[in-house]
Amino acid sequence: MIIFIFISIALHLVSFLCIVLLFLKQSKGSNLKEEVRESMQSYIEQLEHENDQLIDRVKTLVEKRESKIDLRLRILEQSRDKVVPEEDVPPREPPKEVQQYPKPGSVVLQHPSVRNDRKQQALKLYKEGFTINEIAKFLNCGVGEVELIVTIHGRSQQL
Structure with missing residues (x-):
């Protein structure tokens, strides 16, 4: 019987030890939960602070761009306001020596020298300050053709 009492006491001690160990683990777990909660809270605060800084930067950039x-x-x-509207400005007349060419819609076979003359006249008018649209009207050719002549001539001048 003493053996049974001794075994019973030993089992009670072991169970008491297990209860104490479980209690310690549980208290450690609650500490761990609290640590995780605190670290998450600090992380969220950092994110909010960085977001506020980013929003401030974006606002200043937008304000700068808007002011520009x-x-x-x-x-x-x-x-x-300083420029006179085109409606008030009478259309300029081409110089007398500018030859009138047929309208762009009509098909006319031309000698290559005629195209060269047109090129020379377009460049001359451009140098005199006429706009590309005005030159195209004076020479009865397309705006793209005049732009091409002026652009190519400008490139050849640079070379």
């Missing part, structure tokens, strides 16, 4: 755009608009409006 406003300045450009004011400058354009001032320059537009």
